[in-house]
Amino acid sequence: MASTRQTGSSRPLAGVKAVFLVAAAGVALCWLLQLPTTKDVASNLAFVNTQAPVRSPVTARAAEGEEPSAGKRLLVLGGNGYVGREVCRLAVQRGFQVTSLSRRGENPEPGNAELDQVKWVKGDAADSSTVQNVVGEADAVVHAIGLLFDVNSGLTNLNLVVSGSGSTPDDSSTYDKITRQTAFNVINAIKGRIRMPFSPPMPMMFVSAAEAGWPDVALGPEVEKVAPAWLKEYLVAKRAVESELASSTDAIRSAIFRPSLIWSWTKFDVLPVIPVFNLLNAVGVPFVDKTVTVFTLSKAIVAALEDEGVAGVQRFPEMEELEKKVS
Numbered sequence: 001m002a003s004t005r006q007t008g009s010s011r012p013l014a015g016v017k018a019v020f021l022v023a024a025a026g027v028a029l030c031w032l033l034q035l036p037t038t039k040d041v042a043s044n045l046a047f048v049n050t051q052a053p054v055r056s057p058v059t060a061r062a063a064e065g066e067e068p069s070a071g072k073r074l075l076v077l078g079g080n081g082y083v084g085r086e087v088c089r090l091a092v093q094r095g096f097q098v099t100s101l102s103r104r105g106e107n108p109e110p111g112n113a114e115l116d117q118v119k120w121v122k123g124d125a126a127d128s129s130t131v132q133n134v135v136g137e138a139d140a141v142v143h144a145i146g147l148l149f150d151v152n153s154g155l156t157n158l159n160l161v162v163s164g165s166g167s168t169p170d171d172s173s174t175y176d177k178i179t180r181q182t183a184f185n186v187i188n189a190i191k192g193r194i195r196m197p198f199s200p201p202m203p204m205m206f207v208s209a210a211e212a213g214w215p216d217v218a219l220g221p222e223v224e225k226v227a228p229a230w231l232k233e234y235l236v237a238k239r240a241v242e243s244e245l246a247s248s249t250d251a252i253r254s255a256i257f258r259p260s261l262i263w264s265w266t267k268f269d270v271l272p273v274i275p276v277f278n279l280l281n282a283v284g285v286p287f288v289d290k291t292v293t294v295f296t297l298s299k300a301i302v303a304a305l306e307d308e309g310v311a312g313v314q315r316f317p318e319m320e321e322l323e324k325k326v327s
Contacts, residue, residue: 074305075138076100077125077182078145079118080108083207083262086298087142089114094302094326101125101134102145125182128189135189140203140305143186143241147178148234179237187244191251200308201253205301206245210260210289210315212238218286242313249311255304256313259297260289267294290316299323 074091078084079100085108091098092114105122109115123130125145135141183206190202212235214220224232245254261277263270270291280288300322304310310322 072096073137073139074098074142075134075140076142076144077131077186078102078143080104080106080120081144081146082267083146083294083297084142084144085109085115086294087144087301088118090298090302090326091305092117094306096302096305099134099138101130125185126177128185131182131185132189132192135186136193140205141186141190142205142207142301142305143183144207145178145182146207147173147175175233175237179234180240183241184244187241187248187252191248193251195251201249201251203305203308204245204252204254205304206241206254206256207297207301208238208242208256208258209235210258211235212242213258213313213315214287220287223287253308253311255301255310257297257301257319258289258313258315259292259319260316261291262294262297263291264294292316292319296320296323299326302326 074096076084079088080102088098099119101121105120107115214224261270274291277291281290300319303322303325
């Protein structure tokens, strides 16, 4: 009969593995929960914004000047941001007529073949009448407005680095205003539209966060209890939008994307911790999701726009599957 006794050498190896996993989990938690408080970090790392953007290698499909087919008028809130511009670029390639609403209303990459075809509208998405006007001319909406550090966090200058687009909030930029209020304006505008009988719900894609799902995973609530106040407020706003979308299925077909860290090879602020997050997810740490590239996320969003069967929460496995539909 074969012996099941552990050898002396296997015990130290198991101990080393356990220590490694605990240490790796600590690194991830420190990154999530204890970001720097010194605002000078932002200016020291501002060179990130001078790096050339990486573009998704997708072949253009829409002929310039071609009229969009039914359902192809897309509104992107925050289209000049890190995620929004990739959604705009890919949507144009897929034949959508794209309008972006943002505070600056500027093409972030003048001369880009796809982004030059986007209609860039300057306006405040927190203003309900502005949103109502642009939603009235759209067949689908993507909410890609993001703000990691609001005016109350004490870390606003760090947005120069982590935003991916180098944006900084003004004195009124709270999580509630930038996330909840802007998304609710879209939801209310869609609900207020006159619908033809038996017409399908209008698609709305919302970029949330993996951490919004912490209450539903093992150890998630415990991790959130020790989270900094700014992160808790950030998640309150994200969850408020998710809840409102879940109760609006009669008028809206919503897909809620919950990415963990979003990255590309030029986003140097997160590159060092990408392997740590991916490893922790691979070994089963329940409150850490695998990271996704900005291209995976944007392709998943556009795929969900095109597929009427996609609705509800989309975590990284669903995003990776959706990405294949437009690759």
